Amino acid sequence: MNKEINVDSAIELLKSGGNLDQIIISGLATSKVKMIDALLLAKNGCVVPDGNIVYDDDQIQYDPDFDDVTWGRPVPFKKLKQSLETDEPVNEVAEVVVKLQLKNAGMRQWLAKNEDQINLVVSGLLESMYKADKLAKP
Secondary structure: OOEEEEHHHHHHHHHOOOOOOOEEEEOOOOOOEEHHHHHHHHHOOOOOOHHHEEOOHHHOOOOHHHHOOOOOOOOOHHHHHHHHHHOOOOOOOOOOOOOOOOOOHHHHHHHHHOHHHHHHHHHHHHHHHHHHHHHHOO
16 A cells, blocks of 8 residues: 655655655655755655756865866767777867748747757767768668
8 A cells, every 4th residue: 555745754754865766756746856856866766857856056065077077079989999909099080051931920939049959969860871871882
């Protein structure tokens, strides 16, 4: 038989070493939960909606290995491996301008708003098409 408890009780149960087997957490979709508690709940199979997770920047520990790094776009592992095997530079990227004909006025704003995601998708699509074309020709 399932037992129903609130979010705070579930967090306390987990902190004391208990588990959430046969437990229903009431209010999980509406309760505000501290970030560290949301991680604890997630580790135990309970997902807290993003909008309900609260945190205080002052409680987040400074980590020079993470905070002092200048982050850029991630390099796919396959590309990194290839560059190590062929002495080819990883960051050598050519930019190509593609002209699009848009039939919807709102699409221009949508493209501008989602430029980074579209760039990743189109770049990946073109790379896959290029590789497929090379495989087809001996």
